[in-house]
Amino acid sequence: MKKGPLETLITGVDTRTSHSQVVDVLGRAIISGEFPVGTILPGDQELAMRFKVSRTVLREAMKTLAAKGLIVPRARIGTRVTARNQWNLFDSDILTWHFHNGIDEDFLTHISEVRMAFEPHAAALAAIHATEVEISHMMRLAVAMGDPAHTPESLAVADLRFHLAVAEASANPFMRSVGSLIEAALVGIFKLSSPAADREGIEDVSRNHIRIVEQISRRDEAGARAAMEVVIRVGRARVRVAMDDTPETVAG
Amino acid sequence: MKKGPLETLITGVDTRTSHSQVVDVLGRAIISGEFPVGTILPGDQELAMRFKVSRTVLREAMKTLAAKGLIVPRARIGTRVTARNQWNLFDSDILTWHFHNGIDEDFLTHISEVRMAFEPHAAALAAIHATEVEISHMMRLAVAMGDPAHTPESLAVADLRFHLAVAEASANPFMRSVGSLIEAALVGIFKLSSPAADREGIEDVSRNHIRIVEQISRRDEAGARAAMEVVIRVGRARVRVAMDDTPETVAG
């Protein structure tokens, strides 16, 4: 039983190795702007001292961050924080760091927009490509979301599983790669306001998800797309309400 | 003048430092399946010997690959190649490696699907958020695509610039992050068959792109979305024709 990524997100980031600790702290510091974009960060030696690790570990951490596009090292110059638009926002670590710096409404809006672009399309593709096995699997997951015993966490996990299953059934590997994004969105939504709060909410969510599978099962592309759009719209609305008690525009 | 990413893709990958060389060779080997998914790759020392570099450099290269989700190291076990669905396909290096292993029709189809999900949405958002400065900038880029003096390369670059500008104007950072994907798609398309081959093709392309800007300028979301869909559909059709002289289904 491999532990899913959502769990690590909720329980906190893996801080076993000293490498990942440094990566985590530095990554958050960059994302938060503590090391502003365009600036040079301290040299290897000083950072190594500051984190109380060897230069080896520090450099490996830097390579990890560089691989994600956050920094660019240049000999004699130093290591520069790259412009925001060069960061790989689909990286699950980077998303996590964003959320650790407090939940930003704009950010959630952006994620919702991306989901709105992506997931309905994935559902439509699933209506074309999904196998019978995948369909019954998705149906089981959708039904499982209706369990009234759900805690907010367990519901978020079930939700994530369903959406990843749809992405998988789309037979397009890129859709599956958006998983980390979906995950981040669900965590954000769940932290703000969970439908598991009331039993009625849970039933609603489950019913809406089942409808997606039904459309996929009927091989109805447009129907699947529409059903998925409903689910995402509901989630977004919940976020808006939770973030601001006087939502300027609820009509989405 | 910062050099764009497309140039490096066409001219070949940066192979200055021995670190990036190792990353490149190992990355390609993993993507190509030379080190199959699920297998353990050779130990640090052996790989260091094989690449004729120190263990330090090799390990930093491994961290780079691990950051992109290609491998997972575990003490005493070794370093395992992760399942394909854990790779970050939106990473520009990973995409480059895919294309270096030969262009795969399925892969191009998948990219087209993603663009079809993403870019029309981005265009619609641009119709809402684009500033006047951004609009005139996009218009200049679209017009510049019509220059009959374009070589295939320069047209691909102009094309990329335009699509990135639209993503930027959407005011959603995630859209901009899909840039590496767009880039890969353009490179793939350009390698197969460039519209710069005939003058008529260039004019067509330019006209279609100008139409997008016009719709954005009119703040017409649906129109911008539709215009973008046309552009992507045309590109996809050209790829299909180029890949197979007897396209089974041109009707998309």
Next chain:
DNA sequence: ACACGCATATTGTCATATGATATGATTTTT
């Protein structure tokens, strides 16, 4: 004024040693 070259600071690379960890064999216990 201009070009050239050198001092210098920072990242890049190397070699070696030791610690941490998980596997599988071995031993002990029940």
Next chain:
DNA sequence: AAAAATCATATCATATGACAATATGCGTGT
């Protein structure tokens, strides 16, 4: 004999100290 505890071992993780490569900017000479 079966199960649990222990230990040897292989691999990654970390540390240390040294040297090489590189790019900046100053200073020097013409």
